[in-house]
Amino acid sequence: MFEGVKGFFPPPYDPKEPVDFSSGKFLKMWQGPQHPGITGNMSLELAIAGDTVYDCKTHVGYLHRGFEKLMERRLWMQNFPLVCRIAVPEPDFNEYCYAQAIEELAGVEVPEKAKWLRNLTLEMIRLASYLMWIGGQAGAFGHGTIIQWSATMRDYVLDLFEELSGGRIYHMYIIPGGVRSDLPEGWTAHALEVMETIEKNLDDIELVMFHNAVFKMRAKGLGVIPKDWIDRYGITGPNARAAGFRRDLRKDQPYLVYDKLDFDYVTAEGSDAYDRALVRLGEMYQAIDLIRQMLARMPSGGEFKTALPNPLHWKIPAGETYVKSECTRGEYGFYVVSDGSDKPRRVVVRGPSYTHAVSVMETLVKGQNIADVAGLMVSLHTYPPEIER
Amino acid sequence: MRTIPADIAERFEVGPLVEKRADLSTLDVDSKDVPELLARLRDRHGYRHLSFATATDLFEEGVFVLTYMLHNHEERHSLGVKCRIGRENATMESCHLLWEQMWTYQREMKELFGIDFPGSPRVDESFVLEGWIDIPPMRREFDTREYSERTFPTRPGRSTKDPATHMKEKLYPEAL
Numbered sequence: 088m089f090e091g092v093k094g095f096f097p098p099p100y101d102p103k104e105p106v107d108f109s110s111g112k113f114l115k116m117w118q119g120p121q122h123p124g125i126t127g128n129m130s131l132e133l134a135i136a137g138d139t140v141y142d143c144k145t146h147v148g149y150l151h152r153g154f155e156k157l158m159e160r161r162l163w164m165q166n167f168p169l170v171c172r173i174a175v176p177e178p179d180f181n182e183y184c185y186a187q188a189i190e191e192l193a194g195v196e197v198p199e200k201a202k203w204l205r206n207l208t209l210e211m212i213r214l215a216s217y218l219m220w221i222g223g224q225a226g227a228f229g230h231g232t233i234i235q236w237s238a239t240m241r242d243y244v245l246d247l248f249e250e251l252s253g254g255r256i257y258h259m260y261i262i263p264g265g266v267r268s269d270l271p272e273g274w275t276a277h278a279l280e281v282m283e284t285i286e287k288n289l290d291d292i293e294l295v296m297f298h299n300a301v302f303k304m305r306a307k308g309l310g311v312i313p314k315d316w317i318d319r320y321g322i323t324g325p326n327a328r329a330a331g332f333r334r335d336l337r338k339d340q341p342y343l344v345y346d347k348l349d350f351d352y353v354t355a356e357g358s359d360a361y362d363r364a365l366v367r368l369g370e371m372y373q374a375i376d377l378i379r380q381m382l383a384r385m386p387s388g389g390e391f392k393t394a395l396p397n398p399l400h401w402k403i404p405a406g407e408t409y410v411k412s413e414c415t416r417g418e419y420g421f422y423v424v425s426d427g428s429d430k431p432r433r434v435v436v437r438g439p440s441y442t443h444a445v446s447v448m449e450t451l452v453k454g455q456n457i458a459d460v461a462g463l464m465v466s467l468h469t470y471p472p473e474i475e476r
Numbered sequence: 477m478r479t480i481p482a483d484i485a486e487r488f489e490v491g492p493l494v495e496k497r498a499d500l501s502t503l504d505v506d507s508k509d510v511p512e513l514l515a516r517l518r519d520r521h522g523y524r525h526l527s528f529a530t531a532t533d534l535f536e537e538g539v540f541v542l543t544y545m546l547h548n549h550e551e552r553h554s555l556g557v558k559c560r561i562g563r564e565n566a567t568m569e570s571c572h573l574l575w576e577q578m579w580t581y582q583r584e585m586k587e588l589f590g591i592d593f594p595g596s597p598r599v600d601e602s603f604v605l606e607g608w609i610d611i612p613p614m615r616r617e618f619d620t621r622e623y624s625e626r627t628f629p630t631r632p633g634r635s636t637k638d639p640a641t642h643m644k645e646k647l648y649p650e651a652l
Contacts, residue, residue: 147603147604148602148603148604148605148606151604151605153613153620155614156613156614156618156620157620159616160620191496191497316576318524318525319575319576320575320576320577321525321526321527321575321576321577323525334549339549339552340499340552406496407496407502407556408496408497408500409496409500409527409545409554409556411527411554418527420527420528422528422530422543422545422556424532432532433530433532433533435528435530437527437528437545441528441577441580442576442577442580445577445580446576446577446579446580447577450576474604475603475604
């Protein structure tokens with residue numbers, strides 16, 4: 088049997104071996120920023136030998152708009168059109184964290200109805216974001232059908248947002264003191280119909296994707312995050328829950344009306360790409376259930392916003408706070424410092440991708456096959472804008 | 477009401493524990509004590525999760541305030557450890573050995589604020605601003621508008637209109 092020329096192919100992966108491009112053994116390959124297998128505007132600088140990745144550096148900055156700097160130069164209220172753009176598929180978590188931080192510093196009380204409406208939008212956008220993710224995850228392993236289904240389902244959720252706020256992608260619905268409007272007439276019935284449609288579609292997705300031999304073979308055992316990495320790397324969200332950690336800010340430190348809703352942690356044990364996908368699928372069903380619970384239990388009447396001072400002259404008392412929420416990727420927070428003026432002194436956005444896409448990705452990808460890099464990256468569910476802000 | 481653990485109060489010069497919420501407090505410490513204090517909080521007091529590390533520029537006072545936000549999952553409590561360092565030749569001891577993602581925050585602070593963390597991995601590599609040669613942009617004295625006008629000048633041959641005058645001309649031409 089022909090065994091090839093000895094020494095022609097590189098030896099098996101040895102993580103201790105230094106990458107020396109002058110040896111001629113390694114090839115530098117860029118994945119992104121324009122690449123179907125990359126999540127958003129970022130790139131991975133890979134050092135490969137054969138088809139094995141030996142080293143990786145994450146590069147961000149392609150979408151840097153200086154959000155945090157811009158916010159220091161604008162009035163508190165003028166920042167609302169900015170904050171929602173920090174995480175495109177999930178603008179509402181930014182709106183909520185920023186509004187909640189202002190309310191805490193200014194001592195503004197939010198009406199009960201507004202809390203329910205805020206909570207409703209956060210779960211709706213969770214569902215929409217996961218629908219976008221699952222299309223990417225399936226696509227990274229060669230399943231072109233799932234993205235067509237899930238993009239359609241996401242559009243149905245965006246229709247609901249459009250009816251509610253006037254905007255499909257950026258809603259600017261959550262504002263300090265409450266929300267911009269109550270539910271429109273007939274909206275609840277429409278929302279329940281959409282939830283039923285999406286639930287049926289999720290059943291199909293589960294059948295086609297999670298029981299598919301190709302997806303199982305490629306995702307199982309891919310990118311296993313050891314349990315002791317969770318705190319060492321600051322890993323949160325489904326990436327931590329797929330490693331068996333029962334950690335979810337909605338349960339651990341309930342905000343808005345999460346303490347009034349019935350739900351549990353969605354966890355898994357394998358901590359690989361497959362289990363992370365399973366956790367997210369479980370949380371999609373959970374989001375549908377939570378939306379139904381909220382629509383059934385939400386108070387029908389009542390104020391949905393508190394009267395605020397003139398936003399053009401609104402000075403927030405000096406102080407600082409850190410407000411966080413559980414977004415689809417984990418801990419999403421705003422650290423806000425006020426010096427008592429009409430503009431923020433400092434706003435820091437804490438996005439989970441900061442560690443998932445840089446420190447975790449750079450370490451986890453070593454030793455992987457280049458064909459699996461895209462699937463691994465999507466399985467970490469990262470968004471570059473929240474890294475570069 | 478939370479109190480500062482006895483071993484920390486004995487070992488370090490710390491300010492009062494400021495309770496912002498039931499689940500959020502801050503603690504001011506001397507910058508030289510930060511690495512040891514963070515290690516102690518992580519190993520002995522359950523603050524194993526680092527949410528973020530960042531800087532705030534107090535330009536008027538000539539200092540940067542560094543904030544390390546830790547979280548204790550068991551007690552469900554976040555603690556912001558804060559210290560002050562001078563703005564001139566700003567340098568801080570690196571804490572990259574405590575958490576694996578810390579070096580990224582330090583690299584970012586070097587790029588955006590000009591705070592050096594000697595020994596921190598890849599601290600001199602650009603993070604989001606490739607090829608940046610101006611002063612660190614998150615410093616308060618960096619004027620975004622002035623930079624923009626200097627770097628991206630209006631091309632000759634173009635004319636601009638004041639938006640207010642333009643709208644008046646368009647809506648109320650008879651008044652002009």
